[in-house]
Amino acid sequence: MDVQFLIDKAQDILKTGLETPLYMPNSLEKLAMGLDRIRGRSDQSTKIITKVGKEEIFAFLEDDMSKVAKWLTYFDEFQLLSDTMQIDILKGLWSVFGRLERLATTAIARQQNLCGENELMTYIGKDVVMCDRKNLEIDLSWCSKYTFEQLKLFDSHDSDKQLDMLIQMVLDLKPTDVELAYMLCQLCFHQVGKKYQGAIQEVTDRFQEVLSNHLHDYYVNTMRQSKYANRIASMMKINNTIQQCIYRDKVKSELFRVFDVFHVKCSHPELFSHN
Template identity: 45%
Template sequence: MDTNSSLMQFDVSSIPSSSIFYSPSISPLEEDMPCNDDGQLVTLNYFPCQVCGQPAHGNHFGAISCRACAAFFRRAATGAKTVYKCKKENNCQIWENGRFVCKKCRLDKCNEVGMDPGRFQFDRDPISATEQFINTKQAKKPFFLDSLPETIEHFLGRPHFIMFIEPPSYTDKNFIDCQYLLEKATQLLVLGAEKPLFAKNNLQKLALGLNLVRDIPANSQDIHILTKLGKDEAMTWWETDFLAVARWLTYFDDFQQLPQAQQVLLLKSVWHVWGRLDKLSLTATSRRRNLCEKRQMMLGWNSVCDPKTVDLDISWFTKYPREQLAFFGFPDEMEDWMAGSALEPLMELQPTDIELTYMLCQLCFHYAGKKWQGEILEVTEKFQECLANDLHSYYVNELHMPRYVGRLNQMLKINNMIQQDIWEKRAKQEIAKIFDIFCIEFSHPEMFEDNC
């Protein structure tokens, strides 16, 4: 029998019905099925496999072929490390004595008839059939289970048909009264600077005040490693930063001339922004001096924590476990809370006290002006203009560096990275409020906006 002939006569009782193939790209051939006495022998027009000559089953990878040759070509074409060799002269009969004789000649024939590896389709199996397992010492864990998002029904603990009904708010919210802290800070602003300082301009005076506010011993290397961060640590942290900013602003003469209401409003707006850059600066300085490891973050001049190992207690401000708060920054929130991406540029910059003071002022006043607009924006813009003139005088007259634009761009780039981090987290905070994620309430909530 000639295997290359497209018209063959055979007994259909010996061929399964699935072997009869009509090409979808070619009009079906007419079937001539004459009835004889036995009703067994018919004449049937069909397409043979272009590779081996056996009955074809369809168009596979650009050629009419049987399933066996299609599967062979898929295996052979994707196995780049497999090299087939012909034992004869690369002219073997593909199908002989009921078996495929030579893989080399069979693959060459597949390429010759037009089979194209570019037609392969991957990743079409269902998830249940493509589980990727991570080998561990104890067991094998499905990889995709960690990446699948949690359903809203499971997250809220309610079925979908009542999901859009507003649930009652937490009745057992932790209430934090900040009135005593606000009164103490207001008293500091009224009394003014605790130590008289004399400087050429506002920027230099603020730089001297920054060193007094930090109160860092000259040769102190007694650093305490924090292993747990909870409610008590957070309250101490907030109080220290809030009062430190209040004391620092008393060394700014232009700020002291503002009405008391505006002073308090600015203080409540910028204290946590100031704290971010201050702690980043402390961390960068400590890493350069080898006072803390690369992964550790400074929370004060004498306290440090490792975001990867610290025990972060969140039960006092949310009832959800950390695994369900991954969208809002947990469990890696401590690692990037202070915009840790700005650490490397800050270490490379190594700002002087005057430069760091200007960065703190620019970051705080730009943030407050953009937040409140109106009269506050006008006030903060005047502050920034005055301090920019002082910085220019510092570069030109003291450092003799008239071309300082490159260094100034580095400083502003770091500040922009911190502000960008704040804007991104603000959107997540709004979503958290909608879903009532946090079970905490402040007496003065405006103090803690963007403090996440």
């Protein structure tokens, strides 16, 4: 399975950068604006999916990779890195970004009564994509001898219950765009730094320090809120829960490897390795 096109498209987006200059008080608020721009609008055409197979999975992958690359063009400090380091970081964080971003999208949709408690919502290109988990068929015949239901036996946790809990945590927090941008940065840069360590971890640690200072400025100067420890704690609780899910997925992927669950070979397996 050749996925070089995903990397090529992401590299083109990173090299192109922002179409027009954007002036914001700091990098975090610029990333928040970028997050708003890369996400779709609820008034776009809605596509209901009842089956996910190879075509749909590739559409998700391409959209996720492109979306993250576009978002990172709003981060001035990231744009100063070498092309090689930029693409390495992108490879390490793109799937992590998607976890939280889709959670937030579904939470917002539920808050606005756009989807029900069994429904999930995301944006793919120009479409609002929705699905009902209770009536969704996952076809893995193109990549595995096992069915999706059989693969659930490898999981020691109820993934649906975990997902609902996380969505409810986001609903309870009701993060602003700036807070959500910070959560995405903290989650992504922490995970990619832990994965690569060395020079990349030094860079991602520096990013997190800069963005933490920007978040403080946002609370104090924009929100006029000097006491914000409880909100930070709630944000980190969500991120820590997602990190636990990532770790469980890593353990599960090792089991998949041992039992030779997937028969498709990938040209860039590092894109799909769990941190």
